[in-house]
Amino acid sequence: MKNFTILVASTLIITGCSSNTDFNGDKENTEEEEAEPVAGDENESREKEEETDEQAVEAPQLNEKGELMEPESEQVLVNREYRLPEGYEPEDLTVPDIPFSFEEDHPKKQIREPAVKPLEELFDEASEEGLQLYAISGYRSYDRQEAIFAANVAEDGEKEANQYSAKPGQSEHQSGLAMDVSSPSADLALTDEFGETPEGQWLKDNAHRFGFIIRYPEDKTDITGFQYEPWHLRYVGKEAAETMYEKDQTLEEYYGVDE
Ligand SMILES: [Zn+2]
Numbered sequence: 001m002k003n004f005t006i007l008v009a010s011t012l013i014i015t016g017c018s019s020n021t022d023f024n025g026d027k028e029n030t031e032e033e034e035a036e037p038v039a040g041d042e043n044e045s046r047e048k049e050e051e052t053d054e055q056a057v058e059a060p061q062l063n064e065k066g067e068l069m070e071p072e073s074e075q076v077l078v079n080r081e082y083r084l085p086e087g088y089e090p091e092d093l094t095v096p097d098i099p100f101s102f103e104e105d106h107p108k109k110q111i112r113e114p115a116v117k118p119l120e121e122l123f124d125e126a127s128e129e130g131l132q133l134y135a136i137s138g139y140r141s142y143d144r145q146e147a148i149f150a151a152n153v154a155e156d157g158e159k160e161a162n163q164y165s166a167k168p169g170q171s172e173h174q175s176g177l178a179m180d181v182s183s184p185s186a187d188l189a190l191t192d193e194f195g196e197t198p199e200g201q202w203l204k205d206n207a208h209r210f211g212f213i214i215r216y217p218e219d220k221t222d223i224t225g226f227q228y229e230p231w232h233l234r235y236v237g238k239e240a241a242e243t244m245y246e247k248d249q250t251l252e253e254y255y256g257v258d259e
Contacts, residue, residue: 215233
């Protein structure tokens with residue numbers, strides 16, 4: 001029975017970022033399960049805090065369209081229910097001075113300014129440890145995600161596209177706070193195997209010291225709703241990253257919206 005449950009759950013899990021199929025990161029069609037407004041959840045949060053003895057962190061607020069009201073927050077929660085506004089583009093996108101897996105200029109080399117130095121420091125320290133990290137894909141615009149999703153729908157139909165492709169607004173890459181990375185030891189691919197490489201292991205143990213989290217851990221797929229992505233680094237700032245690392249929390253758990 002347990003195996004059956006796991007199997008069912010795994011078929012519902014989708015990927016959160018670009019990979020070989022690029023721009024997957026979507027979800028099931030959730031037309032019917034509109035995100036609930038967060039206002040008024042205060043009492044519930046407080047109860048939860050007492051139960052778990054955890055520090056309360058106020059969940060992100062959504063507008064009447066179900067879009068995040070503070071998309072520029074460094075701790076912004078982006079998932080199926082918490083969507084970035086249509087057309088939101090960070091104003092401080094910058095290309096970090098780190099090795100990329102490709103040479104040409106491309107918007108996906110960018111990440112937001114607050115994450116630039118931390119990411120460069122992370123890469124520097126990994127290099128000093130003899131590890132070889134390469135950046136693969138960072139910022140991705142709403143329009144680009146929309147075009148990709150539309151192309152996938154044209155190719156496979158909406159139902160199937162929903163299984164593997166992100167709808168615009170639901171990709172963390174639009175926030176400018178995510179960067180996919182890999183290593184030659186994983187053939188510079190975005191695959192589960194990266195998590196087993198020395199680079200992947202080092203990131204798991206050290207990313208928080210630079211303000212990053214492994215956003216989609218292997219054992220939290222039922223909470224994040226996204227498949228295991230050892231390559232997807234998300235900047236949240238040092239304090240939040242260390243809290244989540246110490247408490248073994250995802251961003252959903254950090255905000256207490258993992259129910
Ligand atoms: Zn990603």
